[in-house]
């Protein structure tokens with residue numbers, strides 16, 4: 001599904017050139033549950049942003065489902081982010097002035113014409129995905145009324161809105177305590193197992209990487225495939241948070 | 245992004261940032277209010293000045309003044325009688341393309357005074373007068389109902405003998421026959437004596453039209469200076485007074501005989517002479533001939549030319565010059581220029597205010613874009629194009645402009661009502677004092693809203709561009 005070849009990325013700050021990725025090659029098959037580990041500043045986020053079409057300033061090729069992301073226009077790339085990928089960030093990035101439902105339905109606003117859900121259909125879809133993350137009862141709340149774990153589940157619901165084939169998560173549990181973190185990871189595992197969504201999680205938590213089925217390690221500008229492994233359950237009990 | 249989606253996002257953003265927007269819109273509101281207020285004022289003043297005081301759709305054509313043609317050389321080239329407008333010249337003026345109608349005017353060339361006014365203002369006035377003769381056919385609409393403006397003495401029929409006014413009909417009096425020459429005892433005698441045996445007969449009053457200007461000037465200035473009561477034009481109609489033709493307050497101008505007439509005000513007209521009396525041309529013609537030469541029957545002093553299309557005025561003026569005549573300077577052009585300058589100055593002042601407001605809006609939007617950078621990043625991450633981001637910010641700016649503009653126009657309306665009220669309540673009458681000083685044409689409101697929206701969009705342009713160019717990856721990873 002994902003095919004990365006000879007990918008290089010450097011940041012230029014004034015005269016200083018920081019070569020973050022120096023030729024990265026790997027493939028990810030559809031349905032995999034992958035963790036990306038590595039020291040802070042090694043380029044994990046950079047890699048994830050490039051795969052998600054948020055950053056096109058790199059050399060080499062990234063193909064997703066046979067499409068070279070470099071070849072896409074701003075509009076086509078935006079459509080790719082809108083429909084094919086779901087992003088989950090460490091800081092949730094919910095819009096504080098919108099309700100939970102409006103936050104989750106926001107991708108509908110930016111959908112390309114012809115594939116767009118109308119307002120009612122978008123709300124119905126948002127309710128659906130909120131059920132999926134067990135927040136169906138909180139649609140009218142605003143983000144500030146929710147706990148961290150609940151906010152992250154809203155963000156996941158937003159990422160799932162257009163039923164993407166690929167979920168890209170950048171340290172999704174970094175702002176959560178370990179209990180809530182475990183619940184989020186359990187949610188990803190279910191989405192991967194039941195909905196057959198390909199999940200890539202950037203983390204520096206070894207327990208999370210152990211919970212996935214394959215680990216990639218980024219270090220010194222290179223990517224090392226640590227291979228596939230049997231997932232080990234997260235130590236915390238994976239009972240979902242009771243809706244308030 | 246659909247229009248509906250854009251509207252929802254924009255509305256939510258405006259609701260959230262309403263304090264910022266309120267601050268940002270103050271400049272726009274003030275600027276647009278200034279613009280609307282002063283342009284409406286200029287329009288209102290223009291309507292009064294150019295519509296009532298100096299009508300632009302009529303020109304007064306007069307013989308070319310010969311000041312420059314004195315001297316022996318010029319004498320040879322100036323055709324004899326070039327300063328005379330006779331019937332033939334009137335026809336020529338009428339033939340100029342763009343001219344709708346012409347109103348030849350014959351000035352009464354005999355010094356005359358008017359006496360009367362006791363019944364009207366409580367004091368007898370006596371005044372040297374200027375009188376113009378006009379073809380009654382040209383002012384049919386200006387005569388008050390129940391009155392007539394025509395030359396009653398054109399074909400004097402069999403006269404009805406009388407001894408007092410009551411024996412005669414409505415609007416008539418008992419006096420000496422038309423044109424009776426009265427001999428004077430000396431040069432100060434304003435009454436004169438008819439020849440022995442002159443009968444007294446029923447006579448029509450000489451109908452008089454006055455200019456709207458007269459009432460305005462009287463009510464606005466003269467009346468207050470003398471403490472006279474206010475005149476309502478309708479109530480003045482029917483007022484009668486004495487005309488003594490051939491007499492002057494300047495002793496040297498007196499003639500050796502007099503003609504006395506009684507006159508009655510029958511209406512007000514824009515075509516009437518501004519400070520003087522306008523009477524049917526027949527009376528003037530007979531009096532001018534009586535006191536002058538037979539040729540005076542053909543001698544007009546000016547011609548009012550109606551030019552309905554403003555665009556034709558220049559061409560008509562040229563045609564008039566080609567006939568060796570000239571257009572009398574009414575001051576209309578200077579007034580129009582003054583108003584145009586006044587309008588321009590205030591348009592510029594408001595443009596400066598709105599321009600400063602646009603800079604302020606730019607600051608506010610730069611701040612908003614900075615505050616919302618993560619939000620913009622996440623919108624990009626879930627599928628917003630650069631164009632979508634631009635549209636959202638421009639949409640907010642346009643909405644701000646629309647509301648600021650509406651508020652500004654509303655403020656201008658309110659201020660104009662206040663201004664008119666103060667004028668009506670506290671400002672004493674003056675000539676041409678209008679009930680409202682403002683005209684708000686539809687295009688002014690449209691222009692005000694258009695300016696408000698465009699300046700807001702202009703102010704938000706750079707911030708919107710910055711927002712659209714922001715790298716979502718950098719923003720979202722905190723770089």
Ligand SMILES: Nc1ncnc2c1ncn2[C@@H]1O[C@H](COP(=O)(O)OP(=O)(O)O)[C@@H](O)[C@H]1O
Nearest residue numbers: 011020039040041042043044045046718721723
């Ligand atoms: N937008 C950027 N501009 C400049 N340098 C950046 C930018 N984004 C990341 N970097 C640098 O690139 C390196 C890798 O960053 P990142 O991919 O965020 O690392 P990780 O996610 O592995 O912690 C870091 O040294 C970081 O400072």
Ligand SMILES: [Mg+2]
Nearest residue numbers: 044045046170
């Ligand atoms: Mg990172």
